[in-house]
Amino acid sequence: MFVILVYDIGEKRVAKVLKTCRKYLYWVQNSVFEGEISEANLTKLKIEVGRIIDYEQDSIIIYSFRTTKYSNVEIMGIKKGGEDNFL
Amino acid sequence: MFVILVYDIGEKRVAKVLKTCRKYLYWVQNSVFEGEISEANLTKLKIEVGRIIDYEQDSIIIYSFRTTKYSNVEIMGIKKGGEDNFL
Numbered sequence: 611m612f613v614i615l616v617y618d619i620g621e622k623r624v625a626k627v628l629k630t631c632r633k634y635l636y637w638v639q640n641s642v643f644e645g646e647i648s649e650a651n652l653t654k655l656k657i658e659v660g661r662i663i664d665y666e667q668d669s670i671i672i673y674s675f676r677t678t679k680y681s682n683v684e685i686m687g688i689k690k691g692g693e694d695n696f697l
Numbered sequence: 698m699f700v701i702l703v704y705d706i707g708e709k710r711v712a713k714v715l716k717t718c719r720k721y722l723y724w725v726q727n728s729v730f731e732g733e734i735s736e737a738n739l740t741k742l743k744i745e746v747g748r749i750i751d752y753e754q755d756s757i758i759i760y761s762f763r764t765t766k767y768s769n770v771e772i773m774g775i776k777k778g779g780e781d782n783f784l
Contacts, residue, residue, distance in 0.1 A: 614760060616703060618727040618777060639756055640705040641728050656773065663774050669726055670773040673701060673760075680763040686747060687755040690705060 612681075613652060614673040615643040619663060626662045627670075630655065638691035699768075700739060701760040702730040706750060713749045714757075717742065725778035 615635060619627050628637070634655045635643035647655070652674065659670060675681065702722060706714045718724070721742045722732035734742070739761065746757060762768065 614701060616726055616729045639703055639758055642703045642758065656771075660773060665774045668774040669777045671726055671729065672771045672773070674769045674771070675762070676767040680767070682761045684743075684759045684761070686743065686757040686759070687750050687752045690756045 611647060611649065611652070612675045612678045613643075613645060613647050616671045616673075617641050617643075618669045620667050623662050623664065623668065627659055627668075630658045630662065633658075636691065640690065642691075698734060698736065698739070699762045699765045700730075700732060700734050701762075703758045703760075704728050704730075705756045707754050710749050710751065710755065714746055714755075717745045717749065720745075723778065725776075727777065729778075 613635060615631060617624075617627060617631070618641060631637070631643045634647055634651050635645035638644050652672075656672070663670065700722060702718060704711075704714060704718070705728060715724070718730045721734055721738050722730035725731050739759075743759070750757065
């Protein structure tokens with residue numbers, strides 16, 4: 611499935627969350643990852659991230675889509691993501 | 698259609714972008730808006746935002762979906778969005 615993951619994480623934990631997300635998804639913008647991922651790997655990602663975040667301060671939203679057939683992506687301005695400028 | 702809009706905007710312009718996005722969508726997390734929007738209003742939003750952003754520094758990604766039938770949303774941690782704590 612296709613996943614868009616957006617995060618808002620406290621400074622102390624953000625590097626660890628980024629490292630974990632990066633194992634499964636592509637970084638596309640400050641606080642946004644996306645990518646194709648299996649159900650099994652999405653579960654793994656959620657468990658790993660769940661161990662890092664502070665549930666009373668941090669926030670992660672995961673949008674998942676069984677198909678991208680009905681979707682479209684448009685970028686305005688610069689494309690920030692990619693391996694090169696990844697934190 | 699359903700839209701997820703993520704932004705990474707320079708400090709000087711961010712308040713104006715937020716104000717514009719808020720006219721059409723709901724704020725759900727730091728740098729994320731979502732909502733149902735007509736094609737006509739999405740075009741308006743893009744034009745209005747396009748007048749504010751610096752195309753060499755800022756970045757906006759707009760994911761649009763003709764249906765949310767094949768999608769799912771999951772929130773981990775706190776729910777930050779909503780009118781109350783909007784900037």
